Amino acid sequence: MNPVRTVRSRSVALAIDNIDTDQIIPARFLTTTTRAGLGRHAFNDWRWRADGTPEPGFVLNQPQAEGAAILVAGRNFGCGSSREHAPWALLDAGFQAVISSAIADIFRNNALKNGLLALVIDEVAHAELLAHPGERLLIDVASETITRENGRQVRFTLDPFVRQCLLDGIDELGYLSQRAELIDRYEARA
């Protein structure tokens, strides 16, 4: 995995609670056997009309979303299925971070393993960010801070191991594979 240390971008806000994985990537796009090309289908059914033209009312189709790599979303983002296609689709659509006051466990886990920063902040700060879409944010993984346009800082906390993996680009599979001897020993005594 490539290291992820900072993300600097404008934000885009989706102020809807409980955005589930079927909204992030509908099941009919899960028949793929690769990770590539899912970005077009991120939020597919909110984003595209039946005839394939963009839904103009949807925020990601509006000019202010152009180039925004930070998504601020309502509470309990990513609930539902374990499909890793959800973070793959967001990354492929150009997002590098998702911020909410609560993010579903499996989604957060999947996202961070792919270098998509899934960050939980307190509700007051969350409401502030949702109320100011389009502002320039700087996310710094090492100091666990989001710096807002007005200079104020919002804190988030990552699991210390996950943070180190992001900063150093550590690959968890490599880390686990190095534990082969311990695993051998466990299997011998189990």
Next chain:
Amino acid sequence: MSARSLFDRIWDSHLVESPDDGRPSVIYIDLHLIHEVTTPQAFSVLRERGLPVRRPDRTLGTLDHSTPTLPRNADGSRAYLDAATLAQVTQLERNCVEFGIALRGWDSPDRGIVHVMAPELGRTQPGMTIVCGDSHTSTHGAFGALAFGIGTTEVGHVLATQCLLQRKPKTLAVTIDGALAPGVSAKDLTLHVVGTLGVDGGSGHVIEFRGSTVRALSMEQRMTLCNMSIEMGARAGMVSPDATTVEWLRGRSEAPQGEAFDAAATRWLALASDPDAAFDREVRIDATRIVPTVTWGTDPGKTVAIDGHLPGVRDAATRKALDYMRLREGQQIAGEPVDVVFVGSCTNSRLSDLRDAAAVLRGRKVSPRVRMLVVPGSERVKREAEAEGLHEVFLAAGAQWREPGCSMCIGMNGDIARPGELVVSTSNRNFEGRQGKGVRTVLASPATAAASAVAGAIVDHRTLTATGQAA
């Protein structure tokens, strides 16, 4: 030694490494279930790195999500939706051959929805750690296993190392007491529990369901309950093993046999939580007041009693859900016209569920305005249902009797409804578009689903069976 819970015992006995320097624990996985949707990219990583599957004997595959439920085409080919679904299934078949993994595929009499099949075989056993790239892996917790869904990256970790990096989750006791009223099923109980806790009420926790109501549930019913743990955001759901668990597993082909079974049963029963085990949180639920329950909104926490009224608009989320569902605030849910009824999914596609649906349909007809699909959870369920003649009841009523698979629960195989249609479904998710773009899903029990098929509208099945058409 202090009192311990089922979860504590399983967790402690599966630690390969538990560092005290802030790194996560490495836990060992006893059983890894795989299916076609969430594995191809994981096998690609193994191939790129030249890694074998560490324990093919602890890995078991099936085909369920993308598989057609229609019979073969006239030319003998399978009725796949498209080239992509066929390619995905073929890819898993190839991966299993290449990596030496047993696949209960098309040629197997065991094939089925992964969470229906593994318990039937006796592969799911108390005390195990079980994972699958599928959030409803929590189903297996009914047996007193620690079972949870993982993403594809972690599927790769388990294939290569049989281990996962994990932080110890918190524990939540959901204590349910009292007898369920007649006509109230495990699905009604489950929907009531999800409605009570909410869609993030179990977040970060492993739930143990306990109390007199849970003890009285059959294994099938416990599976229905644990299945929807993820709908509360929980990491997993589990039930302590007891005599019900042991008797259900006795004689299953892949459970221990003979004396080995008795020895295993003794070990299994000893895993149960101590009466005074500590949990991080507890929620208590009174089962005696539960009535048949359905969902009205676009997440499984938006539930309503069958004789109840929808809530008023309190917030934007309620407004959005009502608009999508084309329902009005404060209206009754009963009486809402139904277009499609689906009996199936890992929540409710076992033999007992099909019996519940058939009991309502026997001697009755599905309303002409309704299409009804009955999809057994596995080849075995299908055989057993047919041996009892249940398929004849469904067919005589005008329902379709399909081949096993996930089908309309997720619609990947093309089994979907049309935009705007209302589906009463025994599955577990009512998210927008889950059963097809613009489709409105109402989650319900098999009895409620079958009665609604007959009535052509959402109905309290107890009124139909008491006063409806003669059976």
